[in-house]
Amino acid sequence: MSAPAVARRVVASAPVVALAGALLLTTLVMVVVGVDPTLAYPALVRGALFDGNLEYTIAAFVPTLGMALAFALPLRAGEFNLGGDGQLALGGVTAAAVALLAPLPPGVAVVLPLVLGAVAGGVVAVVAAPLSTRLGIPAIVSTLLISAPAVSLASYLVRFPLAEPNTGIAQTPPLPEAAHLPALGGSGYLTIGLPLVAVLTALWLYADGRTVLGYEIRATGQNREFARYGGVRVGRVAALALAGGGAFAGLAGALIVLGPPHRFVDGALTAPGYTFTAVAAVLLAGARPVVVPLTVALLTFLQVGGQGMEREAGVPSQLTQIVQGLIIVIVAVLATLRARRAR
Amino acid sequence: MYAAELVGVTKRFGPVLANDGIDLAVARGEVHAVVGENGAGKSTLMSILYGLHRPDAGEVRRDGNRIVLRSPTDAIRHGLGMVHQRFRLFPGLTVAENIVIGAEPVRRGRLDRAAANEAVAALSERYGLRADPSALVGGLPVGVRQRVEILRALYRHAEVLILDEPTAVLTPGETDRLFEVLRTVAATGVSILLVTHKLSEVLAVGDRVTVLRQGRVTGRFTASETDADELVNAMIGRSLTPPAPRRARVPEGEPLLEVRDLTVRDADGVARLSGISFAVRPGEIVGLAGVAGSGQRELVDSVTGLRGAVPGVFLAGTPVLAGRDPRVAYVPEDRHGRATAPGMSVAENVLMGAQRDLASRGGLPRAKVRARARDLVDRFSISAASVDVPIGALSGGNAQKAVLARELTRSSQVVVAEEPTQGVDVGVRERVHDLLRTARDEGAAILLQSSELSELRDLADRILVLYEGRVVAEFPGDATETELGRAMVGATG
Ligand SMILES: Nc1ncnc2c1ncn2[C@@H]1O[C@H](COP(=O)(O)OP(=O)(O)OP(=O)(O)O)[C@@H](O)[C@H]1O
Ligand SMILES: [Mg+2]
Numbered sequence: 014m015s016a017p018a019v020a021r022r023v024v025a026s027a028p029v030v031a032l033a034g035a036l037l038l039t040t041l042v043m044v045v046v047g048v049d050p051t052l053a054y055p056a057l058v059r060g061a062l063f064d065g066n067l068e069y070t071i072a073a074f075v076p077t078l079g080m081a082l083a084f085a086l087p088l089r090a091g092e093f094n095l096g097g098d099g100q101l102a103l104g105g106v107t108a109a110a111v112a113l114l115a116p117l118p119p120g121v122a123v124v125l126p127l128v129l130g131a132v133a134g135g136v137v138a139v140v141a142a143p144l145s146t147r148l149g150i151p152a153i154v155s156t157l158l159i160s161a162p163a164v165s166l167a168s169y170l171v172r173f174p175l176a177e178p179n180t181g182i183a184q185t186p187p188l189p190e191a192a193h194l195p196a197l198g199g200s201g202y203l204t205i206g207l208p209l210v211a212v213l214t215a216l217w218l219y220a221d222g223r224t225v226l227g228y229e230i231r232a233t234g235q236n237r238e239f240a241r242y243g244g245v246r247v248g249r250v251a252a253l254a255l256a257g258g259g260a261f262a263g264l265a266g267a268l269i270v271l272g273p274p275h276r277f278v279d280g281a282l283t284a285p286g287y288t289f290t291a292v293a294a295v296l297l298a299g300a301r302p303v304v305v306p307l308t309v310a311l312l313t314f315l316q317v318g319g320q321g322m323e324r325e326a327g328v329p330s331q332l333t334q335i336v337q338g339l340i341i342v343i344v345a346v347l348a349t350l351r352a353r354r355a356r
Numbered sequence: 357m358y359a360a361e362l363v364g365v366t367k368r369f370g371p372v373l374a375n376d377g378i379d380l381a382v383a384r385g386e387v388h389a390v391v392g393e394n395g396a397g398k399s400t401l402m403s404i405l406y407g408l409h410r411p412d413a414g415e416v417r418r419d420g421n422r423i424v425l426r427s428p429t430d431a432i433r434h435g436l437g438m439v440h441q442r443f444r445l446f447p448g449l450t451v452a453e454n455i456v457i458g459a460e461p462v463r464r465g466r467l468d469r470a471a472a473n474e475a476v477a478a479l480s481e482r483y484g485l486r487a488d489p490s491a492l493v494g495g496l497p498v499g500v501r502q503r504v505e506i507l508r509a510l511y512r513h514a515e516v517l518i519l520d521e522p523t524a525v526l527t528p529g530e531t532d533r534l535f536e537v538l539r540t541v542a543a544t545g546v547s548i549l550l551v552t553h554k555l556s557e558v559l560a561v562g563d564r565v566t567v568l569r570q571g572r573v574t575g576r577f578t579a580s581e582t583d584a585d586e587l588v589n590a591m592i593g594r595s596l597t598p599p600a601p602r603r604a605r606v607p608e609g610e611p612l613l614e615v616r617d618l619t620v621r622d623a624d625g626v627a628r629l630s631g632i633s634f635a636v637r638p639g640e641i642v643g644l645a646g647v648a649g650s651g652q653r654e655l656v657d658s659v660t661g662l663r664g665a666v667p668g669v670f671l672a673g674t675p676v677l678a679g680r681d682p683r684v685a686y687v688p689e690d691r692h693g694r695a696t697a698p699g700m701s702v703a704e705n706v707l708m709g710a711q712r713d714l715a716s717r718g719g720l721p722r723a724k725v726r727a728r729a730r731d732l733v734d735r736f737s738i739s740a741a742s743v744d745v746p747i748g749a750l751s752g753g754n755a756q757k758a759v760l761a762r763e764l765t766r767s768s769q770v771v772v773a774e775e776p777t778q779g780v781d782v783g784v785r786e787r788v789h790d791l792l793r794t795a796r797d798e799g800a801a802i803l804l805q806s807s808e809l810s811e812l813r814d815l816a817d818r819i820l821v822l823y824e825g826r827v828v829a830e831f832p833g834d835a836t837e838t839e840l841g842r843a844m845v846g847a848t849g
Contacts, residue, residue: 231700
């Protein structure tokens with residue numbers, strides 16, 4: 014393909030069109046509600062990238078990417094994991110509990126909470142597998158249904174057994190120093206969480222495209238009967254994909270808790286809406302897993318920048334949620350149109 | 357004036373020129389056959405007439421007027437109907453619901469089920485296409501699903517009916533009945549376009565024949581004035597070599613596949629197979645005949661392990677393994693539902709089953725996967741732009757060749773083939789038969805299920821007839837079609 018042809022393809026691709034469309038509509042909304050876009054957008058960029066905000070954007074990027082993998086991995090096997098919040102919260106609370114209750118030698122004090130947090134997330138997610146194979150309840154429903162009680166359980170744990178005594182605030186005591194994620198920068202927001210998640214993403218991309226397991230997961234997602242016919246144990250593969258997704262979510266929760274402010278604060282994991290942003294990013298990336306880190310970066314940028322916009326230009330940060338919602342709608346519309354136009 | 361005309365139609369898919377300036381005209385009440393090699397462009401042309409593809413050049417006319425078809429909805433509005441090579445039915449809906457969908461009888465704002473069932477029953481009565489209106493489509497055998505597709509088009513008053521390889525999945529009895537239907541329908545003034553690879557059918561039911569080759573028309577014939585040889589020549593540019601004369605052979609050795617007193621029940625406890633026993637020895641092809649839904653599916657699923665470790669199935673003397681027994685090569689009839697994942701590449705489709713052999717420590721090198729696929733594509737002369745295109749973009753016959761390539765190159769001693777030549781052109785059919793004979797000569801035990809009796813007669817050493825879940829008769833390979841046909845409908849003696 015020639016260079017202009019490639020350029021044309023990229024410009025006309027779903028993510029670009031969706032993003033452009035969403036920004037256009039958002040601009041329209043701004044104009045309608047009387048916000049000056051020429052003030053709002055620079056504020057957005059500053060809020061995400063400059064004035065020392067970049068570090069904060071990266072800190073938000075890490076859990077969002079983790080949650081994107083939590084959704085994307087099961088999706089490759091044809092399973093919709095919408096229970097990210099529950100897996101995230103239980104992963105976080107598990108990590109906090111381990112760090113608080115077991116005095117551990119340095120190193121292990123960080124690794125063990127991370128690992129057990131991932132395990133907890135995986136366990137919460139994998140419950141959906143037997144529900145789907147035995148009872149025929151699709152994962153898209155069961156993961157979502159399990160999520161709410163899982164979030165509540167985390168909330169209960171942090172309010173009572175793990176609560177910081179005598180404060181009345183729904184949070185754990187600060188975690189011991191040994192359990193803090195090693196920082197990469199001065200402020201402590203930039204931790205080894207970033208390289209860790211980056212490496213795991215690379216591993217996932219490699220596994221997806223170039224391993225037997227990745228192939229079997231994709232075959233299961235593309236045509237379950239074909240995979241079964243080919244000798245793939247589809248039930249196990251789907252369960253594994255769900256568990257893997259849940260583990261990413263649990264790990265994301267653990268990373269948040271072991272990072273600043275180094276404690277589990279009730280609601281702090283689910284309130285920023287990592288799960289929803291992640292789902293939007295994965296849908297925006299379409300069937301191209303390599304693009305997922307990019308779309309996550311983009312949406313995190315919008316999300317964090319939106320808060321800057323709110324501070325500076327007085328634009329409600331809900332506007333960036335609207336952008337995300339619009340992106341999902343436009344992606345869906347484009348997918349339908351493309352299916353029709355492909356002839 | 358013609359009922360439907362395609363004038364100078366050209367259609368490209370990337371580098372592939374699927375249709376290259378094709379002219380085709382169908383008169384009112386005519387049965388017009390369209391034949392040609394795999395990938396010749398038949399389905400593409402039919403899809404253009406049905407509004408599924410837009411031509412790059414050329415036009416479509418109905419009753420002499422130019423029409424522009426943006427979608428099948430447009431086509432239906434212009435009185436065009438189509439039965440696809442891949443069925444487009446909703447498995448979760450009933451037969452009647454599938455037929456009336458889009459034009460439902462409505463009562464107080466809701467689907468009038470009774471009226472729908474009645475209309476469908478009347479329709480199937482009139483054309484002799486039997487189908488239970490209230491049955492769920494998902495549970496129906498392929499043959500019945502096709503009837504539903506035809507009924508759907510007729511329900512919408514199609515005046516031009518397009519059938520893309522309708523007989524690929526039918527038994528001879530069903531095919532005969534379909535042809536009666538087509539003649540009846542044509543007699544009412546409906547024009548019929550029939551795509552098929554079976555030249556005997558063309559000569560039996562067609563009025564005129566158009567031959568395509570590499571996207572162009574290479575011959576136009578009147579059915580009564582031509583013969584199979586002439587058609588084959590126009591299709592592939594050479595004549596077929598007559599099959600080698602049948603050798604009387606007595607296969608010996610321990611059976612590679614043995615079924616002993618196999619009984620299979622469905623979820624409701626109804627017996628789908630009762631007390632089946634037979635054996636296939638090395639170097640033997642055993643044919644399996646029967647009308648659709650006589651227990652073939654259950655038997656094949658039991659033999660391949662897909663039904664689990666059912667008692668009574670033995671491969672080389674040991675019980676069948678659950679899941680998919682790797683000792684069995686299996687060519688399924690349901691090409692898009694089971695045999696392939698249409699969205700995955702050709703390379704990844706032909707990989708299935710061999711992924712663990714190709715892997716080193718769990719890693720699956722892409723270069724190896726693609727090299728292996730390229731080798732299979734060459735050896736089986738599959739025409740595909742590359743091994744990276746989705747297998748769903750291949751023509752029907754080429755996708756079938758890919759399935760055969762994958763299964764026949766497994767080092768399995770037992771081969772189960774369902775309709776192995778469905779949708780492949782006459783030249784490829786010859787090659788597939790050669791491949792099966794070669795496998796047999798090399799000592800494979802082959803169970804061949806085919807709805808084409810001539811195929812069974814050409815290949816099988818013995819033919820078992822299934823009827824309502826039992827083996828009701830066993831014939832030598834040279835049994836007459838009459839004998840087989842009688843046994844298939846349960847007529848004993
Ligand atoms: N959607 C598509 N995308 C890309 N290529 C396509 C598509 N549909 C068809 N082709 C290509 O166009 C050519 C003609 O295909 P078509 O399906 O019309 O053949 P056919 O005559 O129906 O063959 P068969 O007898 O095997 O069904 C083939 O080379 C095929 O690979
Ligand atoms: Mg075709």
